[in-house]
Amino acid sequence: MRFFGTGLLFGAVLVASVAGVAGALPQVLVPAPAREILFGLLAVPVLLRECGLLRFRVPENGRLVPEDVRHLRRWGALQFGFEMGTGMRTFSPSALPHLALAAAVLVIPLPAVFMLAAGFAAGRLAMPLLSNAWSDDGSWTRVWARAEPLVRPVLALTCTAALVAGMLAA
């Protein structure tokens, strides 16, 4: 789990760095109100989607864990964590990672994107930690599925409100 977590962090930091560097130019050239309005226009449909009021697909690379990764032990865990941390090798049931990426480009100042990445890695790591602590038979996934109609909107509101508050305070 340590190697998986480290991989998650590396992957998330890599994507956040690219997004932060890519966003440096628009954050300098485009006035803040225009960027904030654009971010708001992205945030509203994402929020509605997470609350189940709107349906649309988000870009995702829907691939399952390859069998060979499991045989590579530590390096496999590191590699898989890295790939999941980038968000480029997994199903994405939520649009919140995409919104966070948009925030990193449009409204979050470069130093803060690393905290965004660290938070993302920690949040992503919570799932296997909770699942393993819950039971060995993977039944946490069923608990998640039952709790999803409540938890998903709570997470969406928390994520969006925190990004907006961070944007306004920055």
Add this chain to the structure above:
Amino acid sequence: MTPSPSPSPSARFRWVLHPAAPAFALVLAGAQAWWAGSVLLLVAVAGAAAGFANSGST
């Protein structure tokens, strides 16, 4: 009549592992970060919520 067995400590605190627990912990952390006016903490909370929301993907 035998008394019903009391739940073990691990069973008693199992609710901490429920998906709703970290979700509401993030709400509290976000409120705390907003109260403290810390942009870094707010952004970290947003990232954690985004990461945890993808929990159904594995």
